[in-house]
Amino acid sequence: MKLTKLETHQGFAAEMAAATTITAASTFGIPRSTTHTISTAIMGVGVVRGVRAVRWTVARNLVIAWILPFPICAAISFGAVFATKLVPAPVLLGLVLLVFAAAFLARRPARPSLRASGARA
Structure with a gap:
């Protein structure tokens, strides 16, 4: 289940964005899911290449799986x-x-x- 195709530098950017978000949230005591954070960071990196670069059906299924429980x-x-x-x-x-x-x-x-x-x- 791939959201988008990533080059090395894009993977680095997604990991850095996720790590920064998790560190900032932890500093303020805000609970944060690492899985949700990295998935949305990967979506963000994919959108930089173009909206069609992201598989939105996969993204929709992820969001449903996050909200439904x-x-x-x-x-x-x-x-x-x-x-x-x-x-x-x-x-x-x-x-x-x-x-x-x-x-x-x-x-x-x-x-x-x-x-x-x-x-x-």
């Missing part, structure tokens, strides 16, 4: 708190374990089928 986590935590007030803890624990077990079993590969002779396919 916040409301999803809020909804899950709200549901968890709400469920703990309605359902006794042992029952809730059993339900959670059941969900994890179902997810684990769903991810396991299927067994190979048997032929009529009884040998594995």
